[in-house]
Amino acid sequence: MLKFAILQLSDPVVAEDAVQEALAGALKNVSTFAGQAAIKTWVFAILKNKIIDTIRQRQKLAQLAPLVSFDGEADDVDTLFDRRGIWKAQNRPTDWGTPEDNVLGRDFWRVFDACLNHLPAQQGKVFMMREFMDMATADICVDAGVSVSNLNVLLHRARLRLRNCLEKHWFQGEKRAC
Amino acid sequence: MLNCWSATKLASDSLDRKLTLVERMRLGTHLAMCPACRRFSRQAADLRQLSRHYCSVPDDLSRPSETDSER
Numbered sequence: 260m261l262k263f264a265i266l267q268l269s270d271p272v273v274a275e276d277a278v279q280e281a282l283a284g285a286l287k288n289v290s291t292f293a294g295q296a297a298i299k300t301w302v303f304a305i306l307k308n309k310i311i312d313t314i315r316q317r318q319k320l321a322q323l324a325p326l327v328s329f330d331g332e333a334d335d336v337d338t339l340f341d342r343r344g345i346w347k348a349q350n351r352p353t354d355w356g357t358p359e360d361n362v363l364g365r366d367f368w369r370v371f372d373a374c375l376n377h378l379p380a381q382q383g384k385v386f387m388m389r390e391f392m393d394m395a396t397a398d399i400c401v402d403a404g405v406s407v408s409n410l411n412v413l414l415h416r417a418r419l420r421l422r423n424c425l426e427k428h429w430f431q432g433e434k435r436a437c
Numbered sequence: 438m439l440n441c442w443s444a445t446k447l448a449s450d451s452l453d454r455k456l457t458l459v460e461r462m463r464l465g466t467h468l469a470m471c472p473a474c475r476r477f478s479r480q481a482a483d484l485r486q487l488s489r490h491y492c493s494v495p496d497d498l499s500r501p502s503e504t505d506s507e508r
Contacts, residue, residue: 344440352476358483371491389453390488396453407454415449418481425484 260306262376263391266383267310277313281306307392336419350423355430367429374424382417385410439467441474448478452485 260281264274285302339350346352375383385403388394400410439447444467447460456464468475 340440340442344442346441346473351473352480354476355480355483358487363487368491371487387488390485391491411446411450411453414453415446418449418484419445419477421484422477422480 260303263387264306264310266380266387267392268313269380269384273313277309278306281309284309311392311394311398336416336423339419339423352422353426353431355426358430370425370429374421374428377424378417378420382413382420385413386417386421389414439463441467441471444468444471444474445477445481448474449481451478452481 261274261278264277265271268274268277281302284305339347341347375387378386381403385399385405388399388402396407396410399405400407403410403413405413444464447456447464448468450456450460451464468478
């Protein structure tokens, strides 16, 4: 949770506050919480709202922290394709079968976590805003300081990279095909 | 003809915005012929599912120190 908050807020101190407040809020309202199984999801939902609040507040103060920069940007997703923009043989997506959420264990999530952390900072940030927090395009663009088309480019790259990383480190594990 | 780079871009975009009719046709044509991009397209959607699920994964795999923040 903390890592998640840090990635979103790019400030460990603010992130820690947000997590702490989310947990405190959850404890205080624990009586309103019904099911046991989804407690983590519930706390996460509270945290997400906290983070979005914090981001919005930041926007209002026009105190936009310097962007997490486009990272050395020798972006290796380009090397997945040849000059004509066709998949190189060794990078062609292979079949994952059906990655059923519930059968993927702890080890998988560890790999997932690592791959996520390997995304260039800005790609990771917008990817999480979109896919974890389900934020609206407009909000993401304002917070990340990018245009809509730029956002689409970042998400495309993040998906290519994350997909490739998972395939290389998880799905391809045993069957080193061609 | 769309190349794989552009096809994966459109497939990715389709998760975030509505494609135009022309884009949909061009993507559809490419996917019909390219199994690799079909897989990319499916897996990009899988990534979304996995991401949503990630938030509800038991936490101990990432950071043991979180309990501190409960005071």
